[in-house]
Amino acid sequence: MTAHALELLEEEPTGGEPVLIGATEDERLTDDLLAPLWSRWPWFKYALGITGLGTLVLVAAVTYTILTGIGLWGNNIPVAWAFAIINFVWWIGIGHAGTFISAILLLFEVRWRTSINRFAEAMTLFAVMQAGLFPILHLGRPWFAYWLVPYPSEMDVWPQFRSSLPWDVVAVTTYFTVSLLFWYSGLLPDLAAARDRAPTLARRRAYGIAALGWRGEASHWRHYRMAYLVLGGLATPLVLSVHTCVSFDFSIAQLPGWHSTIFPPYFVAGAIYSGFAMVLQLLVPVRRIFRLEKVITKNHLDNMGKMLLVTGWIVTYTYAVEPFIAWYGGNTYEEYALLVDRPFGAYAWVFWSVIFCNCLSIQVLWSRRLRSSAWTLFAVACLVQVGMWLERFMLIVGSLHRDFLPSSWRIYVPSWVDLTILAGTVSFFLFLFLLFLRFVPFIAISEIKEMRHEMAKVRQREGALGVVRLPATERHA
Amino acid sequence: MRSGVVAEFDSADALERAYERLRDVGYTRLEAWSPYAVKGIVKRLPPSFVPWLMLLAGLAGGALGYLVQWWCNGINFPIDVGGRPLHSAPAFIPITFESAVLASSVTGFFVMLGLCGLPRLHHPVFEVDGFERASVDRFWIGVDDADPRFDADLPEQLASMGALRCARLPGGGR
Numbered sequence: 001m002t003a004h005a006l007e008l009l010e011e012e013p014t015g016g017e018p019v020l021i022g023a024t025e026d027e028r029l030t031d032d033l034l035a036p037l038w039s040r041w042p043w044f045k046y047a048l049g050i051t052g053l054g055t056l057v058l059v060a061a062v063t064y065t066i067l068t069g070i071g072l073w074g075n076n077i078p079v080a081w082a083f084a085i086i087n088f089v090w091w092i093g094i095g096h097a098g099t100f101i102s103a104i105l106l107l108f109e110v111r112w113r114t115s116i117n118r119f120a121e122a123m124t125l126f127a128v129m130q131a132g133l134f135p136i137l138h139l140g141r142p143w144f145a146y147w148l149v150p151y152p153s154e155m156d157v158w159p160q161f162r163s164s165l166p167w168d169v170v171a172v173t174t175y176f177t178v179s180l181l182f183w184y185s186g187l188l189p190d191l192a193a194a195r196d197r198a199p200t201l202a203r204r205r206a207y208g209i210a211a212l213g214w215r216g217e218a219s220h221w222r223h224y225r226m227a228y229l230v231l232g233g234l235a236t237p238l239v240l241s242v243h244t245c246v247s248f249d250f251s252i253a254q255l256p257g258w259h260s261t262i263f264p265p266y267f268v269a270g271a272i273y274s275g276f277a278m279v280l281q282l283l284v285p286v287r288r289i290f291r292l293e294k295v296i297t298k299n300h301l302d303n304m305g306k307m308l309l310v311t312g313w314i315v316t317y318t319y320a321v322e323p324f325i326a327w328y329g330g331n332t333y334e335e336y337a338l339l340v341d342r343p344f345g346a347y348a349w350v351f352w353s354v355i356f357c358n359c360l361s362i363q364v365l366w367s368r369r370l371r372s373s374a375w376t377l378f379a380v381a382c383l384v385q386v387g388m389w390l391e392r393f394m395l396i397v398g399s400l401h402r403d404f405l406p407s408s409w410r411i412y413v414p415s416w417v418d419l420t421i422l423a424g425t426v427s428f429f430l431f432l433f434l435l436f437l438r439f440v441p442f443i444a445i446s447e448i449k450e451m452r453h454e455m456a457k458v459r460q461r462e463g464a465l466g467v468v469r470l471p472a473t474e475r476h477a
Numbered sequence: 478m479r480s481g482v483v484a485e486f487d488s489a490d491a492l493e494r495a496y497e498r499l500r501d502v503g504y505t506r507l508e509a510w511s512p513y514a515v516k517g518i519v520k521r522l523p524p525s526f527v528p529w530l531m532l533l534a535g536l537a538g539g540a541l542g543y544l545v546q547w548w549c550n551g552i553n554f555p556i557d558v559g560g561r562p563l564h565s566a567p568a569f570i571p572i573t574f575e576s577a578v579l580a581s582s583v584t585g586f587f588v589m590l591g592l593c594g595l596p597r598l599h600h601p602v603f604e605v606d607g608f609e610r611a612s613v614d615r616f617w618i619g620v621d622d623a624d625p626r627f628d629a630d631l632p633e634q635l636a637s638m639g640a641l642r643c644a645r646l647p648g649g650g651r
Binding site for chain 1: 489508509510511512513514515518519522523524525527528531535542545546549550553554556558561565568569571572574575576578579581582583585586588589590592593595596597598599600602603609610611612613614
């Protein structure tokens with residue numbers, strides 16, 4: 001973004017830090033936010049090249065797995081789930097923040113959502129794509145994945161719907177579809193703006209087709225706004241239900257460490273926690289590279305920091321309740337799993353790393369100064385991301401490797417194929433995200449203009465009432 | 478709206494005022510174009526019935542999801558797991574809920590597009606000079622020439638309301 005038009009500080013009408021600074025004209029705002037689409041990015045081809053290479057490695061590792069079988073992985077009996085399910089839960093958890101920011105904060109009319117929702121929604125889509133890969137591969141014979149769908153087959157059998165596997169299939173595909181529709185509907189007005197500002201005919205055509213001919217008629221807005229709002233209303237319980245279904249994979253089993261009623265809220269909180277961390281991990285560099293400090297302000301960072309702190313504390317609370325219930329319930333196996341094996345067993349280092357990353361590292365966010373420092377947030381977010389991956393390792397491998405009979409206890413070590421696939425999905429995710437940044441307006445321009453308009457109206461009304469506001473800088477001095 | 482007069486305004490407030498004045502004078506076939514939803518105008522239009530269709534689709538989708546599970550696992554190919562009831566409602570809830578949300582969302586999206594008449598890549602109004610800013614920072618109003626109140630001095634009226642420019646739709650001779 002360019003540096004001019006900074007004379008005016010736009011403030012939250014309700015007080016607090018601004019959610020949008022400067023850029024007083026809609027035209028300049030639109031052009032500034034569309035500029036990344038038309039400008040040259042010298043670093044882009046390198047970044048795309050590296051992540052593209054990583055994606056090819058992923059394709060190779062997946063092909064190798066499919067051709068040979070999942071014996072290539074480190075899985076064993078009793079640790080039959082391991083990396084595939086850890087990565088699945090981790091990625092799908094990351095995907096939750098997008099819809100949370102878009103839908104739940106939309107319903108609560110939270111203003112700071114507007115600058116980051118598009119971004120977070122795209123992240124959701126790409127994360128769910130990574131997540132979907134793992135259960136399919138984990139089937140062992142992925143070419144039979146369609147057996148999970150009820151279709152009239154010549155074998156005359158149907159899927160077992162009382163199992164959590166078909167629940168997952170329906171939950172994840174529904175989540176992906178709804179997120180995609182929600183994201184695309186939100187994009188329409190901005191694709192139309194890109195069409196109308198495109199410098200070349202080819203781009204004009206491409207964005208014109210993508211915008212489906214959006215004209216912004218009042219009669220369009222009438223249906224559009226309602227559909228968008230109701231989609232948001234549907235996505236809200238959907239977000240909560242998807243990770244609930246994922247947690248059912250564990251909690252409906254009999255295994256100590258899994259069989260617990262706290263799992264659905266525990267998983268949902270953890271999912272939103274890691275999702276917010278991922279939003280920050282992507283947001284901080286993008287904000288710096290494209291100089292978006294006026295659209296993604298300190299207020300956004302501050303709020304994201306607070307969300308991280310809140311969800312982090314919910315997760316911390318569940319870490320405390322789990323062993324308490326194990327002790328209070330008096331089940332020998334649960335007591336062993338949660339009070340002895342988890343903190344002091346073979347994978348104790350995982351447990352203590354989880355405590356450090358997920359519970360201790362976020363405590364720096366109590367400080368307002370650190371919370372609004374972009375790079376502190378970035379560092380904390382990275383720790384949380386690692387911590388959340390390890391948490392799933394702790395839950396899955398940690399609970400499985402000590403079976404009921406000591407004769408079947410085994411240690412799990414991932415193979416190089418496991419590690420390659422995990423790294424490959426990270427590459428693929430970043431690859432998709434780079435393409436998104438390059439070709440799609442990644443800030444919801446139309447919504448920002450609407451918010452500006454509404455804020456100006458509120459200020460006008462306050463002006464008429466004689467309310468005087470100090471600029472943010474003076475207030476905090 | 479395919480033919481009539483369109484006029485450009487430079488702010489949402491100016492558009493809203495013009496729209497209300499034309500309404501008050503008695504025009505009924507009005508259209509407005511804006512880069513974002515102008516609440517004052519959207520509120521004057523009849524409420525969208527998209528939510529009702531979404532509700533219906535959601536109920537139908539949920540019912541279908543439930544029936545499929547009940548019929549497959551309980552009737553057509555009963556699977557007895559430890560003597561538990563074949564019609565095990567609690568286990569059918571997750572899929573029922575997800576199918577309801579899926580059906581409702583897909584319906585909402587496509588019905589919304591259908592009611593907007595999209596996709597439609599070209600429209601006569603795109604021919605108007607300067608209309609490309611309707612998605613950026615300009616606000617346009619249109620009066621259909623099928624409007625019973627439509628008269629020839631409309632451009633002057635619009636200009637007196639602060640219109641930056643007026644144009645005929647479809648653009649003459651092009």
